[in-house]
Amino acid sequence: MHTGSVSTKELSYICDSMKNEETLVKLCVHGAVESQNPQLKQFFYQLSHERFQDYNQLMNVLDHHSGQTQYS
Amino acid sequence: MYNQSTSTMGQQMGQQHVALPDxxxxxxxxxxxxxxxxxxxxACLEAxxxxxxxxxxQLLQKSLADQMQLFQLMNQxxxxxxxxxxxxxxxKEQQKFRQCGFETQQFMQQYLGGGQTTAGMMGGQNAQPTSQATMNQMTSNYGMPSGMGTMPPGASSTTTSSNINASGNPQMRAGSGTSSGMSSGSGMSTQMSSTTQDHSKKYLI
Known part of the structure; x- marks a missing residue:
């Protein structure tokens, strides 16, 4: 295997991680909308945006190795 | 019957908005x-x-930071x-592991022969400062104050702060005839060896 390519195991971890990030973003959105505590509300709001960036970071890794850049 | 009960339950669930507590x-x-x-x-270990x-x-570090931030908020x-x-x-745990530290130190000295062997194994001169630092740390961690009650048999209880100089380096015991002023070069091995021997005297008698 070329050292620059992604292994099947790494691809699995990337996909699992993206699923985790997606779930976390949705949980945070729910928390930001439903929470009664202003500080928690603010925290969830910020976290949802930050974790969506992390989702995109993982997406960029996939793009980098797929040879097709559709996401930026 | 089953369909009826599930549809009733579904209606009940649909009517209520479940507000999860914060x-x-x-x-x-x-x-x-x-x-x-x-x-x-x-994932990091396997990549x-x-x-x-x-x-x-990067994502691990970020997850840890976020987790810490949320914990602190919840704690507040x-x-x-x-x-x-x-x-x-x-x-109690401190005393137990202090004794464990002594035993580990003895084990290392028994099989590695102390700083000289370690320095030799690691390629000589470059490895020596680390070896000395390790020895200093060992002395400071296991140089027990007197009266702790967990000293191994025959160990000297004089390895206290009085044996550690202002810069944190362990001082030789009186009569060991070793200078602690050497800093580099081949003399370092001699010093390490002497230090180790001196160290061994303290715990392996």
Whole structure:
């Protein structure tokens, strides 16, 4: 295997991680909308945006190795 | 019958809006961040590609930071209380592991022969400062104050702060005939050897 390519195991971890990030973003959105505590509300709001960036970071890794850049 | 009961239940559930308490919601997100940290650790350990490894490592650090931030927020809000360990328990463990440290030190000296061997194995001159630092740390950690009651048989109880000079370096015991002023070069091995021998005298008599 070329050292620059992604292994099947790494691809699995990337996909699992993206699923985790997606779930976390949705949980945070729910928390930001439903929470009664202003500080928690603010925290969830910020976290949802930050974790969506992390989702995109993982997406960029996939793009980098797929040879097709559709996401930026 | 089954369909009827499920549809009734469905109507009841549909009518109600379940508001999850803030504490539960925070706990779910906290658990999720902890789980993700574990998964990123595994992913990081398994990644062969440097770019993928770096990405997982960055996301691990971020997950840990987010988890810590949420925990602190929950702690401030009284949603997550932490009980302090009793001082007595800490002291008990401290004594137990101090003894364990002595035994490990003895084990190392028995099989590695102390600093000289280690320095030789690690390629000589470059490895020596580390060896000395390790020795200093060992002395400071296991140089027990007198009266602790966990000294190995025959060990000198004089290895206290009085044997450690202002710069933190261990001083030789009187009569060992070794200078602690050497800093580099081949003389270092001699010093390490003497230090080790001196050290061994303290615990292996």
């Amino acid at each position: 504490k539960d919601m925070a706990n779910i997100v906290l658990s999720e961040l902890k789980r993700m940290s574990r998964e990123y650790t595994t 062969a590609n440097p770019m993928v490894h770096q990405t997982f490592n 809000q009284g949603m997550y209380n932490v009980t302090a360990a009793p001082t007595q328990e800490i002291q």
